[in-house]
Amino acid sequence: MITGIVGAVFVLQYFIPHWPFSKMNAWFSDWFSIVAAFAIWLGALNLMKISAQKVVGRKEDWGYALVIIFSFLLIVIPGFAGGQGYREAGTFFSWLYEWAYTPLSSTMFAILAFFVASASYRAFRARNLEASLLLIAAFFVMLGRVPVGDILTGFMPVGWRLSDLASWVMNYPQAAGQRAIMIGIALGLVSTSLRIILGIERSHLGGE
Amino acid sequence: MEHIAVWVAAFLTLGIVSFLYKDNPWYKLSESIFVGISAGYWFVVLFWDNVHGKFWTGVFPPEEYDAAGNVITKDPDWMLWIGALLGILMLARLVPKFGWISRWPLAFIVGSTAGLYLINYFSSNMMRQVQGTIMPLFGMWQTDPATGEVMFQAFSTYDVVGNLVILIGTFTGLVYFFFSKEHRGVFGATAKVGIFFLMITFGASFGYTVMSRMSLLIGRVDFLFGTWLGLIK
Numbered sequence: 132m133i134t135g136i137v138g139a140v141f142v143l144q145y146f147i148p149h150w151p152f153s154k155m156n157a158w159f160s161d162w163f164s165i166v167a168a169f170a171i172w173l174g175a176l177n178l179m180k181i182s183a184q185k186v187v188g189r190k191e192d193w194g195y196a197l198v199i200i201f202s203f204l205l206i207v208i209p210g211f212a213g214g215q216g217y218r219e220a221g222t223f224f225s226w227l228y229e230w231a232y233t234p235l236s237s238t239m240f241a242i243l244a245f246f247v248a249s250a251s252y253r254a255f256r257a258r259n260l261e262a263s264l265l266l267i268a269a270f271f272v273m274l275g276r277v278p279v280g281d282i283l284t285g286f287m288p289v290g291w292r293l294s295d296l297a298s299w300v301m302n303y304p305q306a307a308g309q310r311a312i313m314i315g316i317a318l319g320l321v322s323t324s325l326r327i328i329l330g331i332e333r334s335h336l337g338g339e
Numbered sequence: 340m341e342h343i344a345v346w347v348a349a350f351l352t353l354g355i356v357s358f359l360y361k362d363n364p365w366y367k368l369s370e371s372i373f374v375g376i377s378a379g380y381w382f383v384v385l386f387w388d389n390v391h392g393k394f395w396t397g398v399f400p401p402e403e404y405d406a407a408g409n410v411i412t413k414d415p416d417w418m419l420w421i422g423a424l425l426g427i428l429m430l431a432r433l434v435p436k437f438g439w440i441s442r443w444p445l446a447f448i449v450g451s452t453a454g455l456y457l458i459n460y461f462s463s464n465m466m467r468q469v470q471g472t473i474m475p476l477f478g479m480w481q482t483d484p485a486t487g488e489v490m491f492q493a494f495s496t497y498d499v500v501g502n503l504v505i506l507i508g509t510f511t512g513l514v515y516f517f518f519s520k521e522h523r524g525v526f527g528a529t530a531k532v533g534i535f536f537l538m539i540t541f542g543a544s545f546g547y548t549v550m551s552r553m554s555l556l557i558g559r560v561d562f563l564f565g566t567w568l569g570l571i572k
Contacts, residue, residue: 133443134450141454161393162422163451166444168389169426173441175378176433195371202375203382210383217387224383230344231351232380234562235373238355241559244552245359251545261538268542269549276550300543303501307508308540310468311533314509315516317464324457327449335449336442 134336138328179203206232268305271297349567352559390426394419472509476502508536 137159144156178199185196209223217224251269256262274280275297284292326332354369398420400413425447431440478493494502514526515533522530565571 133446134453137447137450138454138457141451142457145458158418158421159451161397161416161419162425162447164389164393165419165422166426166429166448168385169429169444170448171381171385172426173429173432175382176430178374178378180433192367195367198368198371199375199378202372203379206376206379207382210379211386215387215391217383226340226344227376228380230348231372232376234348234352234559235355235369235376237555238352238559239373241552241556242356242359244549244556247545247549247552251549261534264535264538265542265545268539269546270542272543272546273550276546299501300539301547303504304508304536304539305543307505308512308536308538309544310472310505310509311512311516311537312540313464314468314513317460317468320456320460321465324453327453328457336446 135328135330138324142328175203268300271300275300345567349563352563356559390423394423468509472506474502476506507532512536512540 140152140155140159144152182196182199184190185193186200190196206224206227209227210217213219213222213224216222218228219225254262254265271293274283275293275295280293280297289295323332327335351369351372354365355373357363357369358366397416400415403411403413405411425444428440429444431437475494477499478491480489481492482489511529511533513533515522515530515537517530520526561571
């Protein structure tokens with residue numbers, strides 16, 4: 132019932148942006164922000180709970196679980212103690228963000244380049260026309276985005292160099308495929324949302 | 340302090356990179372620090388932005404002053420307590436015995452997301468994309484502001500080919516996603532063309548992702564050899 136009412140209000144306020152739907156929409160949006168914060172808290176606190184259980188039970192890799200708890204407290208304590216200016220330059224929170232969180236997150240994503248390269252070696256074998264198209268499109272886009280692409284095709288007239296071909300692939304055939312995917316996703320989302328709002332889909336509550 | 344900071348960042352960067360050799364204690368340590376710090380970072384940010392920013396300042400509005408220095412009194416929004424209550428109920432999941440209570444805030448979150456997505460995706464991903472696809476292919480009739488004469492402004496060959504590619508690619512791609520009819524005959528051939536466009540899309544997206552990861556990698560290498568070791572000036 133809660134799901135149906137809330138979902139219906141969000142839909143109705145789009146078509147009838149007046150009282151009472153406008154007011155209910157404002158309330159629900161605020162509640163949503165607050166509940167979303169608690170949902171993230173739930174995840175973080177659950178992580179702490181599991182890590183603490185590992186440490187107390189001296190389970191495998193309990194030392195790393197201790198590091199997780201320590202790192203969590205290391206950033207949370209100055210974050211709360213610093214008041215509303217916790218993010219200002221010069222605070223320990225911002226120091227941790229700049230010198231620990233940022234390097235760790237960007238390196239974590241950067242090493243994916245190696246795994247992607249290894250995966251592409253296996254996936255990019257031109258076995259049929261479809262795989263060849265995938266290979267050619269990726270080749271154009273990758274080489275067209277770096278200076279060496281234009282150096283290699285420097286003898287070609289402007290408009291036909293690799294960077295131009297990469298832009299064309301991105302702007303037209305890629306955009307067309309992307310558009311088809313986006314419309315497909317939107318149709319799927321609309322039907323799933325309707326099923327949820329109408330109570331046909333209840334798996335999120337543990338039902339069938 | 341700056342010197343220590345660079346060494347800390349270099350230690351953590353190399354720790355993550357060391358995974359390329361194999362899983363090792365240095366990587367696990369860096370990974371655990373990353374997990375702890377990420378969780379803590381969002382824990383704090385969401386407290387100040389959402390819980391304090393929305394709930395606390397809504398229920399206990401801070402004093403504000405107008406240009407003349409008079410206090411502007413704002414009425415507290417008591418309805419925000421319902422949001423906070425739903426949030427607290429969400430935390431009941433931490434205690435298995437009371438986990439069922441979290442179904443109410445979960446139902447609220449799922450309902451809100453369904454309602455928001457239904458509208459947002461339908462308008463932006465569906466209607467706008469369809470609108471963008473139904474466009475003039477070869478040129479447009481335009482009125483000359485000086486003479487008032489209506490003239491046909493033809494597009495360049497490059498644009499015409501591009502427009503046709505977008506139209507055919509989007510249509511055939513959608514035909515491929517239509518699974519209620521068997522992909523045979525003309526319908527199957529159209530779907531096959533759609534697969535070609537989808538493959539180009541996947542290849543281009545793949546190349547784009549690889550290049551973005553490469554740029555991140557270059558950033559880290561630049562940090563290690565430039566900021567940390569000072570080898571790149």
